[in-house]
Amino acid sequence: MSERRILVVEDDEGIRKMIAFNLERAGFDVVEAADCHEGRVAVSDQRPDLILLDWMLPDQSGPEFARSMRRDEMTGEIPIIMLTARSLEDDKVRGFESGIDDYITKPFASRELIARIKAVMRRTSPAGRDDEVEAEGLVLNVASHRVLANGEPxxxxxxxxxxxxxxxxxxxxxxxxxxxxxxxxxxxxxxEERTVDVHILRLRKALAKHGFDKFVQTVRGAGYRFSVTGAS
Incomplete structure (x- = not known):
């Protein structure tokens, strides 16, 4: 879990620093934001793996921020946990309707927060696992930073x-x-955008040694995609 990055959007500096301290002790990389504007900048620049989001923020409410994240194709899959002193059932329903993945009522213990973060990450991992994704014999392991093609590195x-x-x-x-x-x-x-082409070429060259370069496909006039469908 040490490579996972958490964005904490919380306007109370004392609470934000306390959360950041506990998360860093647990091995997470932490990015802080005091409001929704700073949160959006951090999402764009730092690409967090999960967002801890306060309900009451100075420039926009937490649920409104969550809805804007869900509407954007580039941020819609980032898991969000709402942090709030609101404990009424109606408030929880409003929070979940905004697209959040979990809801934690203040005050909370740091151990509970970390456990809930790990649980949400397990549920929302694209491949259903924290550290590994696989496609037709190509396996990428995040924790070990290794890629195997049919068992070969x-x-x-x-x-x-x-x-x-x-x-x-x-x-x-x-x-x-x-x-x-x-x-x-x-x-x-x-x-420069041309830099993407250079790294695509390097990626294909590395995968070609194992016969997997066909998965990285050029879509003329649009860009690139990764697909095992139709690869031959």
Missing amino acids: VDLGPTEFRMLRFFMTHQDRVYSRAQLLDQVWGGGVYV
Whole structure:
């Protein structure tokens, strides 16, 4: 779990720092935001694996922020846990209707928070597991940072690894160069779109040694996709 990044959107600095401290002790990488605007910037730049979201924020409510995340194709799959002092059933229903994955009432123990985070991550992992995704004999393990092709190790650089991980967890969808830059490099990194082509070429070259380059497909005029369907 040490590579998982948590975004904490909480306007109370004392609470935010306490949560961040406990999460870092548990091995998470933590990004902090004091309001929804900072939260959106952090989502774009840091690409968190999960968002801890306060209900009452100065510029927008937590449920409104959650709904905006769910409407956006690029952020719709990020799990969200709502943190709030509201404990009424109607409030919980409103929270879940906004698209959140779990709801924790303040005050809460740090052990409970970490356990709930891990439970949500297990439920929302694209492959149903925390650390591993697989496609027709191609296996990517996040924890060990290894890729195996029919049991044989695939030699990938860090950028190619991130790109393959994104592709394997978002199969059969076409992504433009700009979208891949946002998802693989992050929104705050300024890289030319042609850089994507270079790393696609490197990824294909590494996979070609094992016969898996056919999964990384060019869609003329649109971008790239990863698909085992129709690959020959």
